Amino acid sequence: MSSIVPSSSSPSKCNAVLVQHINAPISIVWSIVQQFDKPQVYKRFVQSCSMISGDGGIGTVREIHIISGLPAAISIEQLLDILDDNFHVVSFSIIGGDHHLSNYRSIMSLQEKNGEPEKTIVREFFTVDVPIGSTKEDCLSFICNLIKWNHESLAQVFERMVSTSLG
Template sequence: MISGDGGIGIVHEIHIISGLPAAISIEQLHILDDNFHVVSFSIIGGDHRLSNYRSIMSHQEKNGEPEKTIVTEFFTVDVPIGTTKEDCLSFIYNLIKWNHESLAQVSERMVSTSLG
């Protein structure tokens, strides 16, 4: 954590270990709503070329089954100068895929820990 108290406005440094052409992303949390299962953050720095990236992610149970979750993510980003839209989107889709896989692993650990 770089700044904040752990809630809305927190700025933290993420270490990317997915093999993507970046190692660090600095992100700021804008929305964290447990009731509606919504998270929103923006990327405000790092050693990548993304600028004006903002994401809104929501989670919902699939067919009313708590052990199956659908994650929907919407994002906006400016395509960096010197790259193509396709290359930028490829990087972001890989980053989102890695984030969702990481989220699934954390969620599965939390469930297995709570079940004993």
């Protein structure tokens, strides 16, 4: 299950919260999500990732090479001040690249589904400046689709793990 909740903001800002339910325990989902150096495990648009500086902790900077077909080839991202193993929260900002995502910030949190410890709720909030020449609606649609694609891919990683262990 996936849902999108647009947030109200200024005309020059675009933001929303996306929610995805995953049939896997929070500890297993977190083990994948918190690996800042391996986004390609569940982000299908990532061709490769290399660390520019840092050790994967707070302040680490990575360079992501994007698959062809998207309107960018490189994105440079910095792991911000949130990497919390207790509350399962990670946050990053895009600080460079050949795309139009200015002042992009993402905060992802994981929560165990009430009464169902084998299920996880993923929430991802993002905010970004609306690019010049684009509309807020187009910006929202583009980024929400990318994040939704990432969340669906994350869920599929665990479905494959379960089917492999059963089969």
